[in-house]
Amino acid sequence: MKISFNINGEAQSVDVDGQTPLLWVIRDMLSLKGTKFGCGKAACGACTIHVNGEAVRSCSYAVKFAEGKEITTIEGLSEGDNMHPVQQAWIEEIVPQCGYCQPGFMMATAAMLEKIPNPTDEDIDNNIVNICRCATYYRMRKAIHRAAELKNTNT
Amino acid sequence: MTEKKTKKKGMRRRKFLKFSGVGIGLMIGGVHLTRHMWRRTIFEMAETTVPAYMGDTKQPMLWFQVSPENEIILHCSKVEMGQGTFTGLAQMAAEELEVDIDRIKVVHAATDTGNIDGMSTGGSMSIASLWKPMREMAATMREMLKAKAAEKLGIAISALTIANGVISGGGKSMTYGEVVEGVTDWEVPDVPPLKDRKDYKYIGKPVPRIDLRDKVIGAPIFGMDAEMEDMLYGSVVRSRLIGATMSNFDTSEAEKMPGVVKIINDSDFVGVVAKSYTEANNARKKIKFDYNVDKTWNLSDIEEAIQVGNGNKTVIQKEGKAVKDVDGEGEVMELEFKSPIGAHAQIEPNGALAYYKDGKVTIKMSTQVISITQKEVAKALGLKAEGVNLIPMYLGGGFGRKLHTPNAIQAAKMSKAVGKPVKCFFDRKQEFQNDTFRPPTHHIVRGKLSPEGKMVALEHNFASGDVAFNSALLPGAIKPVLGADVGAIRGGAIMYKGIENHRATYYHVDLPFATSFWRSLGLLANTFAIESFIDEMAIKAGKNPVDFRLDHLVDDGAFGTRIRNVIKACADKAGYTDKPSGNKAMGFAASIDAGSPCAQIAEVSIENGRIKVHKVVAALDCGIAVNPDQVRAQVEGCICMGISASMFEKMDLKDNKLFPIIYGPYKMALMKDSPKEIETVLVEGADFAGPVGEPPLGPIAAAIGNAVRRLTGKRLTELPLEL
Numbered sequence: 001m002k003i004s005f006n007i008n009g010e011a012q013s014v015d016v017d018g019q020t021p022l023l024w025v026i027r028d029m030l031s032l033k034g035t036k037f038g039c040g041k042a043a044c045g046a047c048t049i050h051v052n053g054e055a056v057r058s059c060s061y062a063v064k065f066a067e068g069k070e071i072t073t074i075e076g077l078s079e080g081d082n083m084h085p086v087q088q089a090w091i092e093e094i095v096p097q098c099g100y101c102q103p104g105f106m107m108a109t110a111a112m113l114e115k116i117p118n119p120t121d122e123d124i125d126n127n128i129v130n131i132c133r134c135a136t137y138y139r140m141r142k143a144i145h146r147a148a149e150l151k152n153t154n155t
Numbered sequence: 156m157t158e159k160k161t162k163k164k165g166m167r168r169r170k171f172l173k174f175s176g177v178g179i180g181l182m183i184g185g186v187h188l189t190r191h192m193w194r195r196t197i198f199e200m201a202e203t204t205v206p207a208y209m210g211d212t213k214q215p216m217l218w219f220q221v222s223p224e225n226e227i228i229l230h231c232s233k234v235e236m237g238q239g240t241f242t243g244l245a246q247m248a249a250e251e252l253e254v255d256i257d258r259i260k261v262v263h264a265a266t267d268t269g270n271i272d273g274m275s276t277g278g279s280m281s282i283a284s285l286w287k288p289m290r291e292m293a294a295t296m297r298e299m300l301k302a303k304a305a306e307k308l309g310i311a312i313s314a315l316t317i318a319n320g321v322i323s324g325g326g327k328s329m330t331y332g333e334v335v336e337g338v339t340d341w342e343v344p345d346v347p348p349l350k351d352r353k354d355y356k357y358i359g360k361p362v363p364r365i366d367l368r369d370k371v372i373g374a375p376i377f378g379m380d381a382e383m384e385d386m387l388y389g390s391v392v393r394s395r396l397i398g399a400t401m402s403n404f405d406t407s408e409a410e411k412m413p414g415v416v417k418i419i420n421d422s423d424f425v426g427v428v429a430k431s432y433t434e435a436n437n438a439r440k441k442i443k444f445d446y447n448v449d450k451t452w453n454l455s456d457i458e459e460a461i462q463v464g465n466g467n468k469t470v471i472q473k474e475g476k477a478v479k480d481v482d483g484e485g486e487v488m489e490l491e492f493k494s495p496i497g498a499h500a501q502i503e504p505n506g507a508l509a510y511y512k513d514g515k516v517t518i519k520m521s522t523q524v525i526s527i528t529q530k531e532v533a534k535a536l537g538l539k540a541e542g543v544n545l546i547p548m549y550l551g552g553g554f555g556r557k558l559h560t561p562n563a564i565q566a567a568k569m570s571k572a573v574g575k576p577v578k579c580f581f582d583r584k585q586e587f588q589n590d591t592f593r594p595p596t597h598h599i600v601r602g603k604l605s606p607e608g609k610m611v612a613l614e615h616n617f618a619s620g621d622v623a624f625n626s627a628l629l630p631g632a633i634k635p636v637l638g639a640d641v642g643a644i645r646g647g648a649i650m651y652k653g654i655e656n657h658r659a660t661y662y663h664v665d666l667p668f669a670t671s672f673w674r675s676l677g678l679l680a681n682t683f684a685i686e687s688f689i690d691e692m693a694i695k696a697g698k699n700p701v702d703f704r705l706d707h708l709v710d711d712g713a714f715g716t717r718i719r720n721v722i723k724a725c726a727d728k729a730g731y732t733d734k735p736s737g738n739k740a741m742g743f744a745a746s747i748d749a750g751s752p753c754a755q756i757a758e759v760s761i762e763n764g765r766i767k768v769h770k771v772v773a774a775l776d777c778g779i780a781v782n783p784d785q786v787r788a789q790v791e792g793c794i795c796m797g798i799s800a801s802m803f804e805k806m807d808l809k810d811n812k813l814f815p816i817i818y819g820p821y822k823m824a825l826m827k828d829s830p831k832e833i834e835t836v837l838v839e840g841a842d843f844a845g846p847v848g849e850p851p852l853g854p855i856a857a858a859i860g861n862a863v864r865r866l867t868g869k870r871l872t873e874l875p876l877e878l
Contacts, residue, residue: 017413020433028431033380034373036551038502039583043818046502074373087371094363094784097792098237099370100377100503100551125827131818133501133552134237135795137829139788 005066007032008076018064022056023047025063026073034074034103038131045130048104048111049073055111074103077110085154086110089147097134105130109144118148191470194638198471201641202648203714203750205283205846209273212288215296216341217270219248225320225332227254230264232272233281234523235366236550236557237792238848239785240281242365244289246357246781247282250350251293254320254331256357261365263547266529266540275524275558275628277672279749279846282781286844291346298347304334352779352842361784366549378521378548379580381508387416389569389579390439391426393589396446396811397668401425405443412438417573421565423535428569428577436582452667454808457496463599463616466664469638472648475656478601478612485611488695489601490688494680494874495805496813497593497673498821499586503551505559506580509566511536516543516567521550523557527627535564536571543567555672558626559591587816592806593673594620594643594666598684603656608696610707612656615685619643620666622676639663642671646678646853649685650747651707652715668813675793675852678748679800683874686744686857691870699733700743700861701726717776717840718745718752724836725754725774735866739769742862746853749846751777755794755854757830759862764878766863768798770832775851778841786847790835793851799824801856801874822875 004013007030014029021040026032026049035058038046042060049058050072051065077084083091086106096102105128112119112127119127124144132140210232211217220228229248235241241261249256264270274280297317304322305312308329315324320331352358369376394401404425406418412427414434419426425442429435460466478487507520509532516536522528522545529545536542550557566579581589596619603612622642623629629641639661649657693703704722709715722745725731731741738760745754758770771794780786803822806813815821860871869878 017433020431024432031382032373033375033377033382036377036502037379037504039818041583041817043583044502078372083371090371091363091367094367094788096237096364096367096370097239097788098501098503098550098552099366100379102370103373106371121831125825128826131500131502131823131825133499133554133796134792135799135824135829136788136792137795137824137826138791138831138833141826141829141831 001064003063003067005069005071007071008073014063016063018062020063021059022061022063022066023058026058032073032075036100036103038101044101045108046101046104048107048130050107050111053111053114055108074107077106084110085150086113086147088150089143092146093139093143095136095139095143097136101130101132105132105140109147113148113151117152119144194469195472197637198639198641198644198648202645202747205280205750208284208288210271212292214343215292215299217268218292219296221331221335223332223336225258225330227252227259227320227331229259229261230268230270231261232264232270232525233285234263234276234521234525234547234550236276236523236553238281238789239364239782242362242785243282243781244285245365246360246362247286247289248293249357250355251290252297253317256362258320265544265546266525267544271526273526275527276553277523277555277558279848279850282844283846290349294347294349295343298344299341300331300334302342302344303338304329307334358781359779359783362782364785376549377503377551378506378519379503379551381519381548381578383508383510383576386508386576386578387428387430387573388432388435389426389428389566389577390435391424391565391579392439392442392444393581393585395588396448397813398450398452398811399446399448401444402447403445408443409438409441412441414438419569419572421568424565426565426569426579428573448811452808452811457595457666457808460664460666461595461597461618461620463597463618463662465618466662467638469661469663470658471639471644471661472657472659474658476612477658478603478614478656481603481612481656483605483611485603485605486695487601487603488692489599490691490870490872492598492600492684492687492872494596494683496595497800497804498590498806499554499556499673500818500821500823501552501554501556504581504583504586505557505562506578507560507563507566508576508578509563509570510576511567511571514538514542517546518543518563518567519546519548520560520563521548521557522560522563523550523553524560524627528560528563531560531627532563532567536567554674556591558628558672584816587821588813591669591671594622594670596677596680598680600684600688602688602692604692604696608698610651610654610692613649613651613654614657615647615649615659615681617647617681617684618662618664619677620664620670622670622672624663626671642676645676646681646746646748650718651704652709653707674796675748675849678746678849678853679797679856680874682744682746682853683801683856683860686746686854687860687870687872690743690857690861690864694864701731704745714747714750714752718747720840721745721752721774721776721838722754724838725756725772728774728834728836729756729772731756733865740862740865742858742860742865744854744857744861746850748850748853751775751846751850753850753853755858757855757858757862759859759866761866761878766802766859766876766878768830768859771830771855771858772834773851774836774838776838776840777847777850778843778845779839780837781844783837786837787835789847790851791833793849794833794855795824795829797852797855798828798859801859802828802876805875
C-alpha cells in the first residue's frame with residue numbers, strides 16, 4: 001500500500017506492505033541509518049524516533065500507522081548545522097562508546113525534555129529505559145541534565 | 156621504499172614467525188616431564204604480559220596515507236568497538252608525526268590494503284600492543300617525509316623543521332601533502348629516537364573521541380549500516396535447541412512467501428534470500444524441519460557438570476603446601492561460589508554484507524577478527540585469502556561476541572548463489588539462543604588463618620567451560636598442551652604472594668553449548684570468588700579489609716607494589732571505612748588483569764529488599780593513560796556493565812532451550828540501576844600504556860557483595876547477587 005508522511009520536514013511516500021515495521025522503511029527504503037535495529041520487539045530502544053513528537057520504538061510500529069504523521073529521526077534532530085541541545089550535551093560529556101544505541105537514547109531524551117524540561121534523577125530513571133551495553137549510563141545522566149540546562153538557556 | 160629494503164624487512168618478519176612456530180612445535184611435541192612448570196610459567200605470563208602485536212609494523216606506508224589536503228589517514232588494523240582505540244592511536248600518531256590531531260583521520264584498514272592484524276581486536280590489547288610500534292611508525296614516517304622534502308626542496312635534512320605537517324627550511328616550505336605527491340618509492344630508515352614523556356603534546360591529554368560527532372549525528376558507520384547497490388537480504392535457520400541436529404528441511408511454504416528471491420540449501424546452513432529484511436525473516440520462519448535430540452539438557456545438568464573435581468584438572472599456580480597440609484595452629488575456612496551463564500547482549504546483531512563477483516568477495520561488516528573472517532570466507536568459497544576484501548566497519552558493541560563470524564560465510568555463499576550483494580544478519584532471538592556465552596563457573600576457596608590473624612594458606616579451586624578453547628583464536632592442538640583454558644583462568648590465580656602457601660587449580664568441563672570470550676573472560680567470576688573470600692577472612696581476623704589485603708601483598712617493586720598502590724589510592728579517595736554509616740556500607744575488592752591492577756569500593760544500601768549501588772570509587776593502574784578521559788570512560792563502563800552482570804544477568808536452560816531470548820526477560824542494569832557517582836583515580840605506575848578495556852570489570856561484583864556483608868551480615872556467594 002502507499003503511505004505518505006513527513007520525515008525530518010520532508011514529504012515522503014512509500015509503497016510497501018503496511019505491516020512492515022517503520023524502522024525498516026526508514027533504514028532500508030529511505031536509507032536513514034541513524035535509527036538502529038536492536039531487538040525488533042520494542043525491548044531495547046535503539047530504534048527510538050519521534051512520531052508527532054512522541055518517542056516511539058519504530059521496530060514495533062507498523063508503517064501504516066505513520067500515514068499523515070510527522071516523523072523525526074536522529075538525522076532530523078539538529079537544525080542544519082545547529083545541533084540539538086541533547087546532541088550538544090552528548091558531545092560535551094563525551095558520552096558514546098561504541099555509539100550504536102546512542103541515537104535511540106538521544107531521541108528518547110529529546111522527547112522527555114519536551115514534557116519535563118527540568119528532569120530530576122527520578123524522572124530520568126523512569127523515562128529513559130533504553131539499553132546501552134557499553135553501559136554509558138553515568139555520563140548519559142550527566143548529559144541529560146546538561147541538555148536540559150542548554151535547552152532552557154536557549155529558549 | 157626500495158625493493159631491496161622490502162625484502163629485507165619481509166625476511167626478518169618471516170624468520171620471526173618461523174621461530175614462533177618452532178617454539179609451539181616443541182611444546183606440543185611434549186616436554187612432558189616439565190610440563191607442569193612450563194604451564195604455570197605460561198599462565199603467570201598470561202596474567203601479566205601484553206602479547207606483541209601480530210602484524211606488519213615495519214612499513215609506515217601501510218598505516219599512513221597523506222592526502223593532498225595534508226590530512227593523515229591512519230588505516231587502522233584494530234577495530235573500534237567503543238574502547239576508544241581510534242582516538243588513542245591518533246594521539247600516539249600525532250605525537251610523533253608532528254601534526255595537530257585534527258589532521259588525523261582514522262579509518263578501518265580494509266584487508267586489500269595489506270595492513271592486517273594477525274590476531275584479533277580484544278583482550279584489552281589494542282593500545283597496549285601498539286604503544287611502541289605506533290609511535291615508532293609515526294616517527295619513522297615523519298623522517299621519511301622529511302627526507303623526501305629535503306630532496307624536493309634541495310635543502311639538507313638538518314636544515315629542515317616541522318610544524319603541524321608543514322616542513323620548512325631555507326625560506327621555503329612544503330606540506331606533507333605536497334611532499335608525497337608523485338612519490339611511489341619510499342626508503343624506510345631506522346627508527347629514530349622517540350619523544351620523551353615530558354614533551355608529549357597529545358599523549359596523556361583528554362582529547363575528545365575522534366568518532367564523537369559521527370556517533371552523535373547518527374552517521375552510517377556500523378556494520379549493520381553497510382549498503383551496496385541492488386543488495387538483497389538473507390536470513391538463516393539456526394537451532395533453537397542445544398545438543399541437537401536439524402534435518403528434513405521443507406522449504407515449500409517459504410518459497411511462496413512474498414519477496415523471496417531464492418532458498419539456499421547449503422551443506423552448512425539453510426536460508427532465504429529476499430528483497431527486504433522483513434521478507435527474508437518472515438520466509439525463513441516458514442521453513443520446516445526436524446530436530447534430532449540425543450539427550451535432554453536442563454540447567455541442573457549444567458550445574459552438576461560445572462563442579463570443582465569434574466573434568467580436566469590443571470594446577471595453574473602452586474607455591475608451598477595445600478591448606479590441609481599446612482601445620483600449626485589456625486582456623487581453616489572454606490566457601491563455595493557460583494556464577495551463571497552470561498549472554499553478550501550487544502545491541503548490534505552479528506551480520507555481514509557480502510558481494511561475490513568475478514571470483515572475488517567484498518565484505519562489509521563488524522568483526523573483531525578481520526584476518527580470521529577473511530580466511531574463513533576464502534576457505535569456504537575455495538578462494539585464496541587475497542580473494543576476499545574485508546572492509547571492516549565500526550562495531551555496535553563487541554565484548555567478544557564478534558570473534559565468531561559465520562554470517563560472513565553465509566552472506567558470501569548467498570551472494571554467490573544469487574549474483575547480487577546480500578546482507579545477512581541474525582535477529583535478536585538468534586543472538587540470544589545461539590550466543591557464544593560466558594561459561595558458568597563453580598569455585599571452592601579455602602584458606603587458613605593463623606591465631607595472629609595472618610593468612611598462612613589460600614587456595615582457589617574452580618571449574619568452568621570453554622573460553623579460548625575451541626575458538627578460532629587458539630590452535631586446537633594447544634588444548635592438551637595447556638590443559639587449562641587461558642581465558643577461563645583469567646583472574647583465577649592468587650595475587651597475594653605474601654601468603655606463604657597459595658595455589659590455584661582449574662577444572663575444565665566440556666559443555667553442550669558454545670561458550671567463549673565475554674569481556675574480561677574469567678576475571679569477573681574468579682575475582683568475585685577470591686575477593687569475597689579474602690573479605691570474609693579479614694572479618695574473621697578482625698582486621699580492616701584494606702589493611703588485611705596490604706598485609707598479604709609483597710612490596711616487590713613490581714606487580715605487588717603496583718597492586719598495593721592502587722588499593723591505597725582507592726581507599727584514600729573513597730575515605731574507606733569498614734563500618735556502615737546510616738543505611739549504607741562500603742565494600743572493597745581488588746584484582747589484576749593483563750598486568751593492570753584495579754581496586755574498587757562500592758557504596759551500597761538495601762532498598763525495598765534489593766541491593767542499590769550509590770557510588771563506586773575506582774583506582775586503576777594501566778601505566779600511561781594515553782587518553783585519561785577515555786580510560787575513565789572504560790572504567791565507568793566496566794563498572795556499570797559489571798553491575799549488570801553481577802546483579803541481574805543469567806541464562807536458564809530447560810529442555811535444551813536456552814532462555815530468555817529477549818531483553819527485558821534477560822534482566823540487565825538500566826539507567827536506574829547505575830550509580831549516580833563514579834570516581835576514578837588513575838595511578839600511572841608504569842612507563843608504558845597498558846590494558847584498560849577489561850581489567851576494571853574484576854572487582855565490582857565482590858565489592859558489592861562485600862558491602863552487603865558489612866550491611867547485613869550475609870555473605871553472598873552466587874551471581875547474580877540476590878538477598
